[in-house]
Amino acid sequence: MAAESENGLQVQQLTAGYVKGMPIISDINLSMQHGEIVSIIGPNGAGKSTLLKAIAGLLRVESGSVSFDNRLITGIRPDKLSQSGVALVPQLDNIFRTMSVQQNLRLAARRCNANPRQAIESMLELFPVLAEKFNARAGSLSGGQRQFLAVAMALVSSPTLLLLDEPSAGLSPKAAQEVLGMLPGIARSHVAILMVEQNVKAALTVSDRAYVLAEGRNQYEGEASSLMNDPVLGEIYMGVRRVEAHATKSV
Numbered sequence: 001m002a003a004e005s006e007n008g009l010q011v012q013q014l015t016a017g018y019v020k021g022m023p024i025i026s027d028i029n030l031s032m033q034h035g036e037i038v039s040i041i042g043p044n045g046a047g048k049s050t051l052l053k054a055i056a057g058l059l060r061v062e063s064g065s066v067s068f069d070n071r072l073i074t075g076i077r078p079d080k081l082s083q084s085g086v087a088l089v090p091q092l093d094n095i096f097r098t099m100s101v102q103q104n105l106r107l108a109a110r111r112c113n114a115n116p117r118q119a120i121e122s123m124l125e126l127f128p129v130l131a132e133k134f135n136a137r138a139g140s141l142s143g144g145q146r147q148f149l150a151v152a153m154a155l156v157s158s159p160t161l162l163l164l165d166e167p168s169a170g171l172s173p174k175a176a177q178e179v180l181g182m183l184p185g186i187a188r189s190h191v192a193i194l195m196v197e198q199n200v201k202a203a204l205t206v207s208d209r210a211y212v213l214a215e216g217r218n219q220y221e222g223e224a225s226s227l228m229n230d231p232v233l234g235e236i237y238m239g240v241r242r243v244e245a246h247a248t249k250s251v
């Protein structure tokens, strides 16, 4: 059983955006525990990435709060968040392409004061493909391998909350499956994984639960398996029915 101090991620009434007074997400509530994989899904422009960025401290929060294991982390910048056990894998520019795999991992270890040798060893064990490409330039890796490297760089700080922004973006279906397929293994080691994904079906397949956003607000939340077969979810995606922005339902 989780210790009392480990109450996971709690997002309460979070309102945030890019311009003061013009929120993109409003009154978002979300909670998750260690070991869970939770997806944030919804139509284009729903505010999914904005929510992740607000949790990761990349955006100004207008109101509401974010806490992790009872520590208030609202607005703490990503480089400081690693001290609270939180790591973000951004969608773009998440590796240094001109540097080797080894140099990328070393840099990640240095950034969080981890022992480079130990950190690199454990990442190569977790991602054997990175061992094969250890001295290759990161830019020469395939899309899936680059994502493995980006995730490995985040894991070097031994986070207990991993935030992933569209980890399968731009990947072939096979590579996307490989990248998403490694997440349950990471979650089993007590890590909470929160991800934004466009690839809804693949994301729900590896997730325990999901939150559906539309128009910057919570719309639905539920078990991934129930959402996968929910006709209303299809309606939201296909725009057949305009969603009522304020009602949140559990399925």
Ligand SMILES: Nc1ncnc2c1ncn2[C@@H]1O[C@H](COP(=O)(O)OP(=O)(O)OP(=O)(O)O)[C@@H](O)[C@H]1O
Binding pocket: 018, 024, 042, 043, 044, 045, 046, 047, 048, 049, 050, 051, 198
């Ligand atoms: N840097 C920015 N500055 C101003 N507005 C932005 C910025 N980034 C996103 N937005 C706006 O915020 C809204 C939500 O965008 P966001 O990227 O969070 O949506 P999303 O649900 O992740 O969409 P998608 O699935 O298309 O990536 C959009 O209207 C977008 O134009």
